[in-house]
Amino acid sequence: MCSIQEETSLDLNVKFKPTTKNCVKCKTAKAIILIRHSTYCKKCFQHVFVGKFRKNVEKSRTASSYGSGEKIMVGFSGGPSSRAMLQLINEYNEAIPHKRVYSEIVVCHIDESLLLNQKSTIPLIEQSVRKYNYPFIGLYLQDIYNSDVTKSGFYNSVIEIEIDAKISQQKDPTESPAEKLSNLLNNISNLTVKEDFIWYLKLCYLIDTARKNGCTRLFLGDCSTRLSIKIISLTSKGRGFSLPLETSGETNWFEDVIITRPMKDMLSKEIGIYNQFAGLDDVYVQNVTSMMHAKASIERLTEDFIVGLEKEFPSTVSTIARTGAKLTPSDSIMKENRCVICLMPYQENNKIWQNRIIVMTIPSSQQSNGCNDIQLNCSKNTTSGGCINGCNDTSNDESMVNAEFADSLCYACRVDIRDIKITNKKIILPPYVAEGVEERKKKINRKQMRKHIEEYLLCSEEEL
Amino acid sequence: MGRLCVICDKERAIIKRPKTGQKLCKECFYYVFETEIHNAIIDNKLFKKGDRIAIAASGGKDSTVLAHVMKLLNERYQYGLELFLLSVDEGITGYRDDSLETVKRNQQQYELPLKIISYSELYGWSMDQIVKEVGLKNNCTFCGVFRRQALDRGAVILNVDHIVTGHNADDIAETVLMNILRGDIARLQRCTEICTTGDGCIRRSKPFKYTYEKEIVMYAYFKKLDYFSTECIYSPNSYRGHARTFLKDLESVRPSAIIDIIHSGEAFEIKKEVKLPTQGVCKRCGYMSSNELCKACVLLEGLNRGLPK
Numbered sequence: 001m002c003s004i005q006e007e008t009s010l011d012l013n014v015k016f017k018p019t020t021k022n023c024v025k026c027k028t029a030k031a032i033i034l035i036r037h038s039t040y041c042k043k044c045f046q047h048v049f050v051g052k053f054r055k056n057v058e059k060s061r062t063a064s065s066y067g068s069g070e071k072i073m074v075g076f077s078g079g080p081s082s083r084a085m086l087q088l089i090n091e092y093n094e095a096i097p098h099k100r101v102y103s104e105i106v107v108c109h110i111d112e113s114l115l116l117n118q119k120s121t122i123p124l125i126e127q128s129v130r131k132y133n134y135p136f137i138g139l140y141l142q143d144i145y146n147s148d149v150t151k152s153g154f155y156n157s158v159i160e161i162e163i164d165a166k167i168s169q170q171k172d173p174t175e176s177p178a179e180k181l182s183n184l185l186n187n188i189s190n191l192t193v194k195e196d197f198i199w200y201l202k203l204c205y206l207i208d209t210a211r212k213n214g215c216t217r218l219f220l221g222d223c224s225t226r227l228s229i230k231i232i233s234l235t236s237k238g239r240g241f242s243l244p245l246e247t248s249g250e251t252n253w254f255e256d257v258i259i260t261r262p263m264k265d266m267l268s269k270e271i272g273i274y275n276q277f278a279g280l281d282d283v284y285v286q287n288v289t290s291m292m293h294a295k296a297s298i299e300r301l302t303e304d305f306i307v308g309l310e311k312e313f314p315s316t317v318s319t320i321a322r323t324g325a326k327l328t329p330s331d332s333i334m335k336e337n338r339c340v341i342c343l344m345p346y347q348e349n350n351k352i353w354q355n356r357i358i359v360m361t362i363p364s365s366q367q368s369n370g371c372n373d374i375q376l377n378c379s380k381n382t383t384s385g386g387c388i389n390g391c392n393d394t395s396n397d398e399s400m401v402n403a404e405f406a407d408s409l410c411y412a413c414r415v416d417i418r419d420i421k422i423t424n425k426k427i428i429l430p431p432y433v434a435e436g437v438e439e440r441k442k443k444i445n446r447k448q449m450r451k452h453i454e455e456y457l458l459c460s461e462e463e464l
Numbered sequence: 465m466g467r468l469c470v471i472c473d474k475e476r477a478i479i480k481r482p483k484t485g486q487k488l489c490k491e492c493f494y495y496v497f498e499t500e501i502h503n504a505i506i507d508n509k510l511f512k513k514g515d516r517i518a519i520a521a522s523g524g525k526d527s528t529v530l531a532h533v534m535k536l537l538n539e540r541y542q543y544g545l546e547l548f549l550l551s552v553d554e555g556i557t558g559y560r561d562d563s564l565e566t567v568k569r570n571q572q573q574y575e576l577p578l579k580i581i582s583y584s585e586l587y588g589w590s591m592d593q594i595v596k597e598v599g600l601k602n603n604c605t606f607c608g609v610f611r612r613q614a615l616d617r618g619a620v621i622l623n624v625d626h627i628v629t630g631h632n633a634d635d636i637a638e639t640v641l642m643n644i645l646r647g648d649i650a651r652l653q654r655c656t657e658i659c660t661t662g663d664g665c666i667r668r669s670k671p672f673k674y675t676y677e678k679e680i681v682m683y684a685y686f687k688k689l690d691y692f693s694t695e696c697i698y699s700p701n702s703y704r705g706h707a708r709t710f711l712k713d714l715e716s717v718r719p720s721a722i723i724d725i726i727h728s729g730e731a732f733e734i735k736k737e738v739k740l741p742t743q744g745v746c747k748r749c750g751y752m753s754s755n756e757l758c759k760a761c762v763l764l765e766g767l768n769r770g771l772p773k
Contacts, residue, residue, distance in 0.1 A: 003546055016705075023482060035617075073602060077567065080614065144570075152520065184738055190718075192718055194716060231644065232641065232644065234728070235640065235644065235725055235728040235729070236639070236714050236721050236724060236725055236726070237721075237728075238723075238724030238726025238728055239722075240727065240729060240730070240731040240732055241726060241728070241731035243728065243731075244731075244733075292714070295713060295716065295717050297717065298714060298717055301710075302710075302719055305706075305710045305713075309645075309706060314470070316645065319645065319646065319647040320644055320647075321646060321648055322642075323644050323647045323648075323649060323652065324644075326649050326734055326735055326738045327732055327734060327735070328729065328734065328735040328736075329733075329734050330733045340739045347731065350727075353727070356500075356503045356507055357500055357503065357504065357674040357723065358483060358674075358723065359495075359496040359499045359500050359503070360486065360496070361469075361471060362471055362472065362492065362495055362496075365767075409726075411727060412724070415718075415720055415724060419718070425540060
């Protein structure tokens, strides 16, 4: 309580001194909270807060074909936003006990403690959600390396990238999942890349777990502050093409698992106040850039920038979030053009785009490959490189595999891979990535087969 | 020491390229720098043979290098363009009068015809007078709005088909960020276009769209190009200042961030139901405008009435 009043009065003194001290909604009670330019009393604040949540879930419910009785999964990090979200979902679902909106609610947490060599977060998290009596799934991020975290459920090859940038598909090596993950992340010194990898591994794991548990919807707790940071950081990392999918209130990009973000309209400040009123404790989970300087990574820098700007201009977050909401996934998105690492769509021809505006070689110089500073490059002595940066080379098997791999990545993941400096043996990418590469290869093969016999076919591909 | 250039493998590398981190010799740097600009021009079919092109020249680094590179590429690849220099004199003592001297020197070095068009002859107000009237608060709005039109009018006088400006990759990335921060969805979509054409207006393009500011300075430095490098004496916009600082920080975290932002910006598509302002023409001056009167006419009316807003 006291900390909230402190925060409020602090804000009042800084810039926007409202003329009225009464709640802007009920106009009678004394206001104790300032959100942007409006003051609220406790009751009205809670009412408005819960209302924003309901509006978002109801919108997604009417749009959903499942109607009532849907089985859902709640992605639960333990942070303030997912903590509030779980409470809100519970209240919403229990409002009319005999007519529940969701038939079953599963809470899923992914433990990342391996990254910082800390104690597992699972026991603490399990305890904090126990009172809801929902089935709880606690996963370890390293288990993304299990052969069953794949579409087929038993894919045991992996992608290996060696120190000389040789990429190969290998039968699953004998190291433990924990060894493989720490080896991968230890080889990534660049924190921007590390954060990207951790996030997409987590997302893929969540989607896979939801799918295998028969959940048709995954709730993620991104609040508007978080989303506005994401909008800027995704833009800065070249992920503009997939940005609408990664920040929207709802997306069916993963087909059988719909992602919903019911907290998208709440500021992190509102969530903090709500949690305090409701007596909800969050679990502090450290991540790889916690307590680091602002320039540690793009994500971290963006967070610093947005939070700072929001202090000076209190409508920053909402303006960014509104701008982001006006963007839409492109019509040119193709379901089969899915990046094998982040599973987000990639644009056709983005490699050509890159090669034209970043010239790395002089065509006349025969032996050069111009990518010496970049680890993932093609072998020397070739006329043009088949490296990850897109010099087009198909002159030997090795660069063939490299080129194939590069072709199955989105622009931003290719930038990420470029920034990995392998210093220790090799890195291993999980089976789901290897499965994606092979699936893509098969699809291309089939396309070629089809082309070969095209004139004898009497039906289109869909009819088969 | 004595590391060889990663492209030619012959000369000693003397620079680390800001865009890629490659260590290059001078000649290879010139080659990639110029070729990327050539690619941007060719891939986007910016010009056709016989076009008359005005280079917007302020005397600053971007436009000085632009004039140099345009002349060079025009000769090397035989674009067949007729080039002109076009300068706007905003009437800022101690800033523009000095930089215009640089433009005049450039004119002689590059042997290109030069036209200078001034705010006072176009609008009856110089920036110095405007600042006296409105103060330092939104004077940059006046300057920005007036300059856009001034360039077009200058282009009409020169009878050219096309204006090229020195906007570089940093400027464009910064504008992408600014438009997200300001919520200006219409501009967000437009700002990454390399070439814009208003209805019946003169085409405008940015050959430096993918060129890093640092590399422009580097190019000018090694080629010993003569340019004027003083900030405008009237203070810059503070909100944009935040975006600029952020972009510089991003670049230092990951040099490719500038290109990555432009890549993102090009991929953005706006929901069909979002209303965008329709572009019409100004009732008073006939210039393109999304309102009844164009911004310049509105500002000018305010000035002349003595009621600046």
